[in-house]
Amino acid sequence: MPGLSQAGFKFLKNPAVIKFLATLGEDGYPNLVPVLSTIAWDLDTLCFVRFMIWKTRRNLEERNKVAVGGFGLLKSLEVSGEFVGFEKSGARLEYFNNQSLYRYNAYFGAGQVGVIKVIEQKEWIKTGLWRAVHARLISVSDHNPDNEPEVMPPVVQEKFQRWLSVKYVSWIDGSGKPRLAPVPGAFPISKSRISILGDEQIFKKLTPETKLSLSVLSTEPNAYQVKGRFLGMRTTGAGTCYYLVELEKSYSAGPPLAGEQIYPPEPWDGSLSLPLP
Numbered sequence: 036m037p038g039l040s041q042a043g044f045k046f047l048k049n050p051a052v053i054k055f056l057a058t059l060g061e062d063g064y065p066n067l068v069p070v071l072s073t074i075a076w077d078l079d080t081l082c083f084v085r086f087m088i089w090k091t092r093r094n095l096e097e098r099n100k101v102a103v104g105g106f107g108l109l110k111s112l113e114v115s116g117e118f119v120g121f122e123k124s125g126a127r128l129e130y131f132n133n134q135s136l137y138r139y140n141a142y143f144g145a146g147q148v149g150v151i152k153v154i155e156q157k158e159w160i161k162t163g164l165w166r167a168v169h170a171r172l173i174s175v176s177d178h179n180p181d182n183e184p185e186v187m188p189p190v191v192q193e194k195f196q197r198w199l200s201v202k203y204v205s206w207i208d209g210s211g212k213p214r215l216a217p218v219p220g221a222f223p224i225s226k227s228r229i230s231i232l233g234d235e236q237i238f239k240k241l242t243p244e245t246k247l248s249l250s251v252l253s254t255e256p257n258a259y260q261v262k263g264r265f266l267g268m269r270t271t272g273a274g275t276c277y278y279l280v281e282l283e284k285s286y287s288a289g290p291p292l293a294g295e296q297i298y299p300p301e302p303w304d305g306s307l308s309l310p311l312p
Contacts, residue, residue: 038078043112043156047075047105055250056083057102057205057213058094064262065205065213066094067248068288072131073103081116081151082127086143087293092121101151102213106201111217113157119150186227186282186298191251191259195223200253204237206245206265220277221249229261230269231278238278243267247280250288258289259297 039047046052054073060066068091073083081103085092095101095118105112122128123146131137131145138144187195194200205215220232229249231238241247245265252258263282270276285297 037155038153039075039114039156041078043114044075044078046107046110046112047073047081047103047114049107050074051107053106053201053252054083055104055106055203055215055252056088056091057104057203057215057248058091059098059100059207059211059213060090060094061097064246064284065207065215065248066090067203067205067215067250067260068293069201069250069252069256069258076127076150079153081114081153083149083151084131084137084145085121085147085149086145087290089294092149095149100212102205102215103151104203104215104217106203106217110159112159113215114153115155115157115212115214116151116153119152121147121149123147183225183227184298186263186285187223187261188226188285188297191261191285191297192223192226194251194253194257194259195221195229195249197251197253200251202249202251204231204234205248205250206237206241218249227263227282229263229280229282231280232275234278238265238268241265249280252289256289258287258293260286260288262286 054070056068056070058066070083070088073081076082099118101116101118103114103116127148128145131148202218202221203215204218205213208214216237218231218234221229224230243266247265248260248262250258250260261282262284263280266279266281268276269279287293287295287297
C-alpha cells in the first residue's frame with residue numbers, strides 16, 4: 036500500500052523511536068547511519084534535520100533512493116522512499132527549530148530539513164531481543180589468519196558486543212533500492228568478521244559476495260558503521276546455523292567525527308577542518 040498506514044504514521048511520529056537511514060553510496064555499498072531527528076510529517080512524507088550527515092546528504096542528492104528504519108522496543112518498521120530535497124524555510128523547519136534541542140542550543144539551529152516522499156511501507160518486523168540473547172550465548176568461532184586486518188578496533192567491537200545496542204543491516208535489492216532491517220543477533224567473532232544469528236527472511240535471499248553495511252548505536256550515544264561482503268551460512272560445532280560477513284571498511288557514524296573513516300586509515304592531507312554539515 037502506498038504511503039504510511041495510520042499505525043505506521045503514529046509509530047514514526049514518535050521521537051523516542053530510533054531511526055536509521057540507508058542510502059546508495061558511490062562505492063557500490065549501501066550507507067547506513069542513525070538519523071534520530073527523522074519523523075513522519077504526514078502519511079506521505081518523512082522529514083529530518085540535515086546535521087552531521089555529510090555522506091548521507093551527498094548520497095541523497097546524487098541518488099535519491101532511500102530506506103528508513105524505525106526501531107521500537109517490540110516493533111520495527113521499514114519504509115522505502117525518494118528524497119525530495121532540503122528545505123531552508125517553511126513549517127517543517129519551524130517545527131524542528133521549536134524543539135528544545137535546536138531552540139535552546141547556542142551553537143546551531145535546525146538549519147535545513149530533508150524531505151522524503153514515502154513510496155512503500157514494509158511489514159512490521161519483530162526485533163527479537165531473545166535473538167540477541169541466544170546469539171550472545173552460543174559459541175561461534177572462526178579460523179582467521181594471524182595477519183587479519185583490524186577492521187574493527189576494540190571500541191567498535193565492544194559496541195557490537197552489547198546486547199542492548201541497536202544494530203541494523205542494509206543491502207541493495209535486485210531493483211537497486213537500499214533495504215534495511217534490525218539484526219539483534221549480530222556479534223563480532225574477530226577483528227574483521229561478524230556473525231548474525233537468525234533473520235533467515237533476509238539472508239536466505241542474498242547471494243555470497245553481496246555488499247552489506249551494518250550500523251550500531253549504543254546508549255552513550257556512539258555510532259559506528261562497518262561495510263563488507265556476505266559469505267553465506269555457516270554452522271557451529273553444536274549445529275546452530277548463522278550467517279557470516281567479512282568486513283572491509285569501518286567508519287564513525289556519530290559525533291564528534293561523523294563519517295570519519297577508521298579502516299583502512301586515510302592518509303592525512305594536512306587539513307584540520309571538518310566538512311560543512
